[in-house]
Amino acid sequence: MNRFRNHANIPINFIWKLFSVLLFLSFFTFFFQGIHTVDDTTSNEQAKSLEQAIRRSIVQCYAVEGTYPPSLDYLKEHYGISYDSEHFFVDYTSIGSNIMPDITIIPRDASE
Numbered sequence: 001m002n003r004f005r006n007h008a009n010i011p012i013n014f015i016w017k018l019f020s021v022l023l024f025l026s027f028f029t030f031f032f033q034g035i036h037t038v039d040d041t042t043s044n045e046q047a048k049s050l051e052q053a054i055r056r057s058i059v060q061c062y063a064v065e066g067t068y069p070p071s072l073d074y075l076k077e078h079y080g081i082s083y084d085s086e087h088f089f090v091d092y093t094s095i096g097s098n099i100m101p102d103i104t105i106i107p108r109d110a111s112e
Contacts, residue, residue, distance in 0.1 A: 043087075047105050050083050054090070054103055057081050067097040 054072075057079040061069045072092035075081040083090065091104040 043107050047107055051103060051105050054081060068101055070094050
């Protein structure tokens with residue numbers, strides 16, 4: 001029996017294992033946080049792109065036909081607008097045939 005040995009000492013090997021596990025967890029956390037950020041950015045860019053496509057189709061319809069389209073379904077049928085309705089909600093409010101419609105695009109949550 002060694003009377004001079006301190007039983008409270010933590011072995012160096014344990015410290016290195018703990019350090020490596022904490023380092024791995026921190027990299028893992030930062031990696032998934034980065035993926036989440038990229039996903040949010042991509043969703044925002046898709047919404048902007050959809051709004052631009054709808055606005056271009058509205059202006060094209062007005063230039064060709066002389067009136068603004070009466071509904072979003074009209075744009076889908078005659079001007080080829082398509083989008084993922086499970087990912088985006090598009091509110092299309094037509095005010096009149098000579099006033100540009102109001103467009104609101106709202107991303108839907110994946111949890112719904």
